[in-house]
Amino acid sequence: MSADAVQLFRDMQSHRVRPDEITMVAVLSACTDLGSLELGIWVESCIEEEMIQKNTELYNALIDMFAKCGDVDKAIVLFRSMDEKRSIISWTSVIVGLAMHGRGTEAVALFEEMVGSGVAPDGVVFIALLSACTHSGLVEQGREYFESMRAIYGIEPKIEHYGCMVDMLCRAGLVKEAFEFVQEMPIEPNPIIGRTLINACRAHGELKLGEEISAQLIKNDPLYESNYVLLSDIYAKMSDWEKKRSVREAMEKKGMKKIPGRSQIELENEIHKVVPQL
Structure with missing residues (x-):
């Protein structure tokens, strides 16, 4: 389906139909699904050529694509250029990208920056944060963030958060602790x-x-x-x-x-x- 979306965009170009922000968000999402950085860079160049105004949604789509397709540094540059247009999705996308590329310490620092700027975290950003701790071996910090969800932010952990914790403990070789953690989970x-x-x-x-x-x-x-x-x-x-x-x-x-x-x-x-x- 994602490849079809990219092809449809090519057809639009061949028929000289000018895309708008919504179109470009959809095409960038397709590039992200395909994991194609090369396609994503090409789509970004189309945005520049068509002089399409970047709103928050388009910025977020670009950041998400670069973060997930391998150029997290470009994602950070775009993120820093947003200023007042940033949403929690913007923060989350960069944290996810840093987590995916083993840059857990930077992901944790960005989360702390987000909270310090007054943006309240949600359950989705905690999945990204726990994933960052998992892939960078930050077990103690991961434990602390998991506990803070309910204690500080009033967020009830869901199965995805428990799954992150189990994965974190398992990757650290703490298999028996992970098994005990599962046995004590309040959900199935x-x-x-x-x-x-x-x-x-x-x-x-x-x-x-x-x-x-x-x-x-x-x-x-x-x-x-x-x-x-x-x-x-x-x-x-x-x-x-x-x-x-x-x-x-x-x-x-x-x-x-x-x-x-x-x-x-x-x-x-x-x-x-x-x-x-x-």
């Missing part, structure tokens, strides 16, 4: 949290715990292939080939098989899908 953990724990158990040698969680996931969702694959991988790590074989046999009886992934490549500002042949 989702399968993503379970699979995060299992992968951490496999990576950090907590194989019996991983086996226990995998078995529970299969019990809760017996038709989801990835749950069986995770359990099979745990048994492989344990060198328990008999149990690994039994899991694979169970998958075959249920007619399960892995679905091939899809890739996209960019050639001359055009996106092409690549699907492997089985």
Whole structure:
């Protein structure tokens, strides 16, 4: 769909239909979805050529595109040029970009700057902030920010925030603490949290715990292939080939098989899908 949106914009240009701010926001969103910095730069040049006035929404779309497509420094330059046009979305987009590129300390500093400027954080910016702490190993700061959500800002953590905390603890090798954290959650953990724990158990040698969680996931969702694959991988790590074989046999009886992934490549500002042949 995003590639179609870019092509539609090209068609508009060929028919000499002048785009407006709304059009450019949509096209930039498509570039972001495609992860194409080259396309995004081209769209920015179109904005300049058409002398389209940058309102807050267009600034935010540009910032989001640059932040997520790999040029977070350009996103920061645009952000700093906004002045009074900044919204919480502007702050969040830069924090997300910094988080994605492992610049957690800068993301934390920007969050503190945001709060200091009088902008009240919301649940979305806390997801970005916790993600920044996760990818930069800032576990203690992450804990403090998570606790501050309810205590200072009156924001009730949602499953996404709990998921960030579990991911943070798992990446830091604190698998048992992550498991205890999940057990104490006031809301039901989702399968993503379970699979995060299992992968951490496999990576950090907590194989019996991983086996226990995998078995529970299969019990809760017996038709989801990835749950069986995770359990099979745990048994492989344990060198328990008999149990690994039994899991694979169970998958075959249920007619399960892995679905091939899809890739996209960019050639001359055009996106092409690549699907492997089985």
